[in-house]
Amino acid sequence: MIVLYGMTDSGNCYKPRLLLAKLGIPFTHVEVSSHTGDTRKPEFVAKNPNAMVPLLELDDGRRIAESNAILLYLAEQTRFLPTDRYQRGLAYQWLFFEQYSHEPYIAVRKALLTFPERAKDATPERLAQTLERGNKALGVMNRRLAEAPFFAGDALSVADIALYAYTHDAEKGGFQIDAYPAVATWLKRVEADPGHVRIDWLPG
The missing domain is CATH 1.20.1050.10 (Glutathione S-transferase Yfyf (Class Pi); Chain A, domain 2)
Incomplete structure (x- = not known):
């Protein structure tokens, strides 16, 4: 199952959650908050050197950062990315x-x-x-x-x-x-x- 690292109260992290919900794609949410310094901990920086959320981790371990890049990845071949x-x-x-x-x-x-x-x-x-x-x-x-x-x-x-x-x-x-x-x-x-x-x- 894919994993989405993010903050519940962040709009940038809300974007991929909203699209995943609309697409009906199951995923695991892992709360990583900048408020508490979680994004700067070594174990997270090892996943995303930019030390920011959201971060999408695929089944095979590959990762995509930046909220709008994640949206484009998830929207490929769906109604949310125009074909025109x-x-x-x-x-x-x-x-x-x-x-x-x-x-x-x-x-x-x-x-x-x-x-x-x-x-x-x-x-x-x-x-x-x-x-x-x-x-x-x-x-x-x-x-x-x-x-x-x-x-x-x-x-x-x-x-x-x-x-x-x-x-x-x-x-x-x-x-x-x-x-x-x-x-x-x-x-x-x-x-x-x-x-x-x-x-x-x-x-x-």
């Missing part, structure tokens, strides 16, 4: 957007406000910057979702799973989702897709 070349390119586009223009602000601002160990970094300047750039990302998403039901077109894809992970609880970081009606509607659309599970879901 252009739509697949759009899915890749939004995966890069999520990691470069979305997660560093929306996820980081939530972490600054909710994780005690990050409080020292929650300077007024950092909070203002993450709020401004996070709202810019939500605005870009809102414009796209006013044109199409999902980021790669008419069907839910890995791009939606990646962007959902930190957007669905962005209000914990002080973002007003109601100000972006297309995003708010899209969140409900993603949640209505078969096999959806919440961020605190773990395999039984």
